[in-house]
Amino acid sequence: MNTHRWMSIQFFTFYVTWGIFLPYWTGWLVDVKGVTVAEASLIMSLGLVARGLSTLFVFPYLSGKFSSKAVLNMAGIATLLSILGYIPANSFMSLLVVTLLIHLFYPTLMPALDNAATVLVQSRQLREYGRSRQWGSIGFIVSGILLTVFTGIYGDNMILWGLLLTTAIAVGLAFIRAPRVLSEKPKADKAEKGGWLKLLRIKNLPLVLMIVILLQAAHASYYNYGYLFLQEIDTPKYLIGVIINIAVIAEIVFFAIADRKFERFSVGSLLAIASLGSTIRWILVFAFPNVIMFSIAQLLHSFSFAMGHYAFMKYLIKFIPSTQVAKAQGLYSAFALSWSTAVFTIFGGYLYEIKPQYAFLGMVVCTIPSMLLALYYRKREQQDV
Numbered sequence: 001m002n003t004h005r006w007m008s009i010q011f012f013t014f015y016v017t018w019g020i021f022l023p024y025w026t027g028w029l030v031d032v033k034g035v036t037v038a039e040a041s042l043i044m045s046l047g048l049v050a051r052g053l054s055t056l057f058v059f060p061y062l063s064g065k066f067s068s069k070a071v072l073n074m075a076g077i078a079t080l081l082s083i084l085g086y087i088p089a090n091s092f093m094s095l096l097v098v099t100l101l102i103h104l105f106y107p108t109l110m111p112a113l114d115n116a117a118t119v120l121v122q123s124r125q126l127r128e129y130g131r132s133r134q135w136g137s138i139g140f141i142v143s144g145i146l147l148t149v150f151t152g153i154y155g156d157n158m159i160l161w162g163l164l165l166t167t168a169i170a171v172g173l174a175f176i177r178a179p180r181v182l183s184e185k186p187k188a189d190k191a192e193k194g195g196w197l198k199l200l201r202i203k204n205l206p207l208v209l210m211i212v213i214l215l216q217a218a219h220a221s222y223y224n225y226g227y228l229f230l231q232e233i234d235t236p237k238y239l240i241g242v243i244i245n246i247a248v249i250a251e252i253v254f255f256a257i258a259d260r261k262f263e264r265f266s267v268g269s270l271l272a273i274a275s276l277g278s279t280i281r282w283i284l285v286f287a288f289p290n291v292i293m294f295s296i297a298q299l300l301h302s303f304s305f306a307m308g309h310y311a312f313m314k315y316l317i318k319f320i321p322s323t324q325v326a327k328a329q330g331l332y333s334a335f336a337l338s339w340s341t342a343v344f345t346i347f348g349g350y351l352y353e354i355k356p357q358y359a360f361l362g363m364v365v366c367t368i369p370s371m372l373l374a375l376y377y378r379k380r381e382q383q384d385v
Helices: 003-031 037-065 068-084 092-122 129-154 159-175 198-201 205-217 220-231 237-261 267-287 291-298 300-318 323-354 364-383
Strands: none
Touching: 003 037, 003 092, 003 220, 037 068, 037 092, 037 291, 037 300, 037 323, 068 092, 092 129, 092 323, 129 159, 129 237, 129 300, 159 198, 198 205, 198 323, 198 364, 205 267, 205 300, 205 323, 205 364, 220 237, 220 291, 220 323, 237 291, 237 364, 267 291, 267 300, 267 364, 300 323, 323 364
């Protein structure tokens, strides 16, 4: 199968499932399982802690022992089996246990896919990362549209059944023939491999990581309370999925043009623009708590998330040796996409209880420092030229 097509299918099927889990799961726990907002926040935050441990330690270990395709297959099967645990779970403790179990396997698929894409780009078998990654965003929006229809007809119970069905399909499609390089077991290379300290000595990696950690942490309130906030501002239920997917449409557009339009932009410039866009986004949601402005602010997801993620991938492909990519992806997934989000989910939950829009304004404590650090990094890039 064509490499671009294979990578696009894998991104698409994973993000179909992610489009159900990420924006709807906190709301599902509250509306279907009957836990409070505070309890749901704690469950999801502890899940993010488990996710960080898995992507920081388990994923790099497995990537050092098995091929990229084998890691994807193992994580997919384990995820499907874990989701089944939600069916009998009804108490706070049982829901917490199942959530922790799922977060050990499910989020591992994200760095595993990006790791596979990085390997393909570095081996010159995949020309453009953005063109493949945009299909992940398309998958996200497809699941949101379908879920909006089915929850409108059958209720929020369809959130769980939708996740089960789409995960089963994703697991099945993961077994189709992959590019040969992804089926090769990793080779031990003592000259390149080393501990975490050796990885962190790579020029500017700690600084870039700090920027993307802050940038991604700023999405905590949106990911966990965006669905509830839209209900709070009296959004018609049939429109919630549409509004959430405005962000993903903006993301799709960005990834579709990124390789051509932003090829000459430095990593520092991309990160600075992403931080500025994120700051504006959360201030708009706070200042104008209504459906129209929330929808307009969703367009800035192309900066706050997509551009930030693309910038990190660009840094990874350009500066990180192939034998260290899995570890770097593990650091990014653990700190930027898991632990920082967990911390700010609790922070956002506290602010949400005071006044819902405060949860979004609070995110500027991440975006402003990330913008200052990005400008500093951009200056260092210019000095190195």
